[in-house]
Amino acid sequence: MNVLILIFMPLLGALLALVAKNYAKQTALLSSLVTLAVASFLLCGFTPDASTQYLVNYPWIPQMGINFKAGIDGISMLMVLLTAGLVPIIILSTFKHKYENSSAFYALVLFMQSGLLVVFTALDGFLFYIGWEAALIPIYFICSLWGGENRIQVNMKFFIYTIAGSLFMLLGIIYLHLQTPTHSYDIADFYALQLDSQTQSWLFWCFFLAFAIKMPIFPFHTWQPDTYTEAPTAGTMLLSGIMLKMGIYGVIRWLIPVVPLGFQQWGHLAIILSVIGIVYASIIAFTQKDMKRLIAYSSIAHVGLIAAGIFVWNAQGLQGAMVQMISHGINVVGLFFIADIIINRTQTRELALLGGVAKPAPKLAIAFLIITLGTVALPLTNGFIGEFLLLNGVYQYCIYYAAVAGLTIIFGSVYMLRMYKAIMQGNTNDLTVNFKDISGTEIVTLFIITFLIIVIGVYPQPILHISEAAITHLIATVNAKL
Amino acid sequence: MNTLIVISVLALVVLYLGLFKAGKSLLPVSVMGLLLALGLAVAEWNVNPAPIYKGMMLFDNFAIAFSAITILGTILILLLSKNYFEKISEHVAEYYTIILFALAGIMVMVSYHNLSMLFIGVEIMSVSLYILAGIKRRDFASNEAALKYFLMGAFSTGFLLFGITLIYGSAHSFDLEVIKQYVLNNANGGISPMFYTGLSLILIGLCFKIGAAPFHFWTPDVYEGSPTLITAFMSTVVKTAGFAAFLRLFITCFAPLADFWVPTIIVITALTLFIGNITALYQSSFKRMLAYSSISHAGYMLFAIIGLGNAAINAVLVYATAYTIASIIAFAVLILVKKQTGSDNYEGFNGLAKKNPFVAFTLTIAMLSLAGIPLTAGFIGKFFMFSSAVAQYQIWLVVIAIINAIIGIFYYFRVIVAMYFKEGKNLILATPIQFRFVLAVSAILTLVFGLYPTIISELI
Structure with missing residues (x-):
């Protein structure tokens, strides 16, 4: 039992929901419950010390130093539980709705869950970024397909805002990667870097923008009220219940420990x-x-x-x-x-x-x-x-x-x-x-x-x-x- | 090396098939021949890295990798061409032949080891393309495209040739290895001004060919006027070949002089990105949008030339592959939509997803890939490009590229918005089987490369 099952279970569920046409919501609920069971299982075997557990590490794009490295420590564990616990509740809350093309709807919800779990467990900068965006794409489609009247404009704004932030984060991640002596994306190598405070200062903004937009922190919040209002309720729940925590988690894991001197200047x-x-x-x-x-x-x-x-x-x-x-x-x-x-x-x-x-x-x-x-x-x-x-x-x-x-x-x-x-x-x-x-x-x-x-x-x-x-x-x- | 021979012979065979009115066998023969060529190219992988034909050509892994992509792209485009050229004219065989000749030119362009071969390859390809652009003889736009392309092409070839001459004048050889030695031996101040002039002229000539700003003015009109399939060929396969030629020359010979030409390329890159993207934003025709977006993609690919080195070759390879397959999807769907609605405009895509979920889905993947959204090949391409630029500490250039990537999302998503979120006439597209095949293969490749790029990125 490891993180891989946790990450890929919702994806499997998404495929099943696509196939299960008329029983999509039941399939989705079942799949999310299995994910919750997996998460609970991981919790049972979890020792609450400072170590990272259930570590997986596979080479992904070796010549770029990219690994599929994921694991769970105390901070991740809580976020994983939040994600695994809320998604069944959110799916259950939609049971009285009749969505047009519901199999696609539930497949997107589960796809997003997978992305979120990647974000909360990733220990590789590239993997983190992929998860970050993999959670964004489905929610864009959920909100745009099943949303209210102004959904097209509002969600475009939301999408552009968040992707703008995250592209700068990508720049930061690539830069950090090139500074590591072994050219890796491993978070441990990022933590070990000793960059001068001027570099850390602009790197802070690269990451901070992405996270601040996602949370959102004033004055980067202007997309949020419109998006929440226009989205279908399940979409709003995903956005507010879990997705904004990506930003907060990002600050804890990828911002402050990676660029402490930048944080010192701008915190x-x-x-x-x-x-x-x-x-x-x-x-x-x-x-x-x-x-x-x-x-x-x-x-x-x-x-x-x-x-x-x-x-x-x-x-x-x-x-x-x-x-x-x-x-x-x-x-x-x-x-x-x-x-x-x-x-x-x-x-x-x-x-x-x-x-x-x-x-x-x-x-x-x-x-x-x-x-x-x-x-x-x-x-x-x-x-x-x-x-x-x-x-x-x-x-x-x-x-x-x-x-x-x-x-x-x-x-x-x-x-x-x-x-x-x-x-x-x-x-x-x-x-x-x-x-x-x-x-x-x-x-x-x-x-x-x-x-x-x-x-x-x-x-x-x-x-x-x-x-x-x-x-x-x-x-x-x-x-x-x- | 057999690849080049097979393709040239194939072109002649197809011409003869046309002579004997074997119209039905044109497509199968061309595709089988190309598959054979592809197989032969791959068979030479890692085998014989020595120059052949008295140092005229070098079939190294670089050449093989780019041959493979261009052949693959051509196969996909040829598959789409069933029943396409028949509508334009009776002489179908000639079109297959000319495309194959262009491909033969491209083979030379990706594997030259001598500047004269570069020139010959460029010319074989270009002359074929002038004809292809003007293939609709009675169509005004097609004629305009051919004429413009010819004038501009001839002009840029002039630059290229003049540049090659000046280089020859100072290095006393066309051979890349000799030129490289000349540069290395005289790196500290001994290089004659004539050499620098030649380098600049070659740079201009090649920028014309790949459609980089400010030498891009011919692209939108030519791309719009040419038949859609030919546009697809020009903006994917031909562009890839142009970059391969560019990269080969600059990495082999001019790398030590980077301080001289990198600033120029940085300016060209920034201009290309902004001009391509901002003009694409204001287009109401999908086809014209693709034309301008192909300019901006040239801008991203120029990053690799700034990056230099093996990582840069990888980056161009990945980017070109991603861009080629995504563009082929876009053009294929455009052909289908245009057949049904008669226009190239975005409005034709309204509400397409309702009745054609498969086509809409593949086009969505293509647009996401062109926009550089993760999980698609296009993202990996952008990621490699950004990495190679950051590695040279060109942070500002990457910031410019990021701004452009954001602008790009607007116009690529316009199609997705039209297909999924807008009401339309509920058209049902007649999708022939070979279109379904090409769309499915390209979409799957886009996702596979997006998830596991190691397959192509480890090639070189």
């Missing part, structure tokens, strides 16, 4: 941008009338805090980021799923037109409440642990930033509860009076999500435990080079 600016993003996105979220856009902006705010927690580069911040990546993934998928349920039944995204849904749909109301509370970081929900650690990390770096970043908790409560109130409470109107409560797969999906929110909120120790050693080791490695 401060990155923190400032992240903190600005938190406040900026929160303020915009207040004023949104559209449910999906509101969630999209809330996502920018949350990601801003995660980014700030990483760029301060201490154990609390990083551990908080790891937990919060998982929590944010779960919460945002839950939020978009609920938005999807409401939009499907009322045919509107306008908050002003909704109200009183709680009366005809009490089960939905409970689930929505739990997810909202998770998002606003109420203690005993998953959001609290992450944000607490993140703010703690930022506080250690600078108290003023922590004060500003801490506003996210207040702002978050305001806009989230406002949304909850507008949709669920008040009087029912023509649109919502006959609202059908959730049933079948919807209940299952929301139950899993709310269950995870509470479990992680009460007992986050296992998650922290998995990544702790790896993070301490990584911080020590970087600090040794500063």
Whole structure:
């Protein structure tokens, strides 16, 4: 059992889903569950120390020094679990949809999962880049084929934005490759490089652009609200739940340890941008009338805090980021799923037109409440642990930033509860009076999500435990080079 | 070396077949003959790296690799030509013959070891192409294309020839090995200005042939006016051959003088990229877009000439292969669409994916490959090019190339957007079996090279 099975299982599933025409969604779900089983199996055999486990290393393009090298350490493990865990939930959430040409849809979702798993396990720069793009191509097609009205323009913008960033990253990767004494793309060789700080300075921007666009960090976020709004809900879930974590993971694994001196010069600016993003996105979220856009902006705010927690580069911040990546993934998928349920039944995204849904749909109301509370970081929900650690990390770096970043908790409560109130409470109107409560797969999906929110909120120790050693080791490695 | 002989004889055989009205056997005979030539070329792999014919030609691995791609490209194009030339004229055999003669010229161009052979190869190829461009005798655009191509081609050949003469004047030989020795012996200041002038003139002549800016003005009109299949041949096989000739000369002889000509090539590269891409962006005709995009691809391939060395040869080989097969898909689909709608415009592709999922899928792969998106051969090509430029610390050039790659995505994706996301007339394309074959083979090759480029990149 190794990483290869994990990476290629979704690809196999994608092929099966293509073949299984009418049973595509069942096939896709089954395949994603098998992937989850593989991931769980890997977790069982995983020792939470700083080492990289399940290593595979095959020559791929030998004369260029490119190897298919992948493995899992504590940081990767959590991301792999997130990906393997969320994709079945996302597939399950689409069960009541009837997509035109559904086999292609599910095949693309699984194809993307494969790309994501490559990103989270790759230990070779070239492989990382391939995975990075392999995750982008399917999501572009998912959003463009099954998206809303403006999908063509919006997704073109998204695609151009992200690929522009990643091409500069490719330049950086090639440059680093040529600097390594053995001309390899191995991450260990990248870590061992001793470049002067001027070189590291521009290399920092090569990588930072790619990651900042992906997350997105202010001011590189302009593609995000439109794309999230126009995408089909499953696409939005993939983008917000898993894909933006690629950017965060990239910063932890491929940016700061590779160019520590560049980070030393520009990290401060990155923190400032992240903190600005938190406040900026929160303020915009207040004023949104559209449910999906509101969630999209809330996502920018949350990601801003995660980014700030990483760029301060201490154990609390990083551990908080790891937990919060998982929590944010779960919460945002839950939020978009609920938005999807409401939009499907009322045919509107306008908050002003909704109200009183709680009366005809009490089960939905409970689930929505739990997810909202998770998002606003109420203690005993998953959001609290992450944000607490993140703010703690930022506080250690600078108290003023922590004060500003801490506003996210207040702002978050305001806009989230406002949304909850507008949709669920008040009087029912023509649109919502006959609202059908959730049933079948919807209940299952929301139950899993709310269950995870509470479990992680009460007992986050296992998650922290998995990544702790790896993070301490990584911080020590970087600090040794500063 | 037998390859060249087989192809030349094949051309004559096909001509005679036409004489005896054996129209049906033209295609099978040509393809079988080319396969034989391909087999003979591959058989000489690693065998005999010594110059032959009194040092006129050298069939080394470089020559074999480029012969193989060009022959393969020609086979794919010939497969598409069934029932294509018949519509244009009754004298079908001549067209096969002329294409084969052009290929014979290309064989010489990729394996010359003497500047006179370079000139002869270029001329055999070019004269054939002038005729092919004007193959639609009663079509105004085709005539214009032929005339323009001929005038410009003759002009550039003049540059080339003059350059060769000046080089001969200073090195006293046409032989590449002797010229190389001359350069090495006189590297520290002893090289006569005449030699530098000759080098510059050859550079200009070759840039004309590969359509690099600012010597690219003939390409769009010629590519648009010529019959689509001939355009496909010119922009893939011929372009590859041009680069092979360019690379061979500059790597063998002029590498020590890199300081002199590299700055020029950098400027040419940047110009070619910007002009090709930005003009391609504003085209409403798919065919014209492909013409301009072929200019920009020439720009990417010039990276290799800046890079020099074996890695650069690999890079051109990979890039040319990726570009050739992707372009063949694009032109094949264009032929199908044009047959049905009668126009070259993007609108003809609207909604194509609904009824023709296979054709749309292969064209999507081709466009992704031309745009340089990972998992396709085109990405590997770009990746190799970027690597060879970064290796020479040409970071700014790579940044320019990245900006151009981003511009390229806009117009390549326009076709994908039209096919998948726009409503159209729900055309059902009549796709003959040989088209299906060519599309499938090219698409599979694009993906295979994209995933495992070691197959071709280890050749040299």
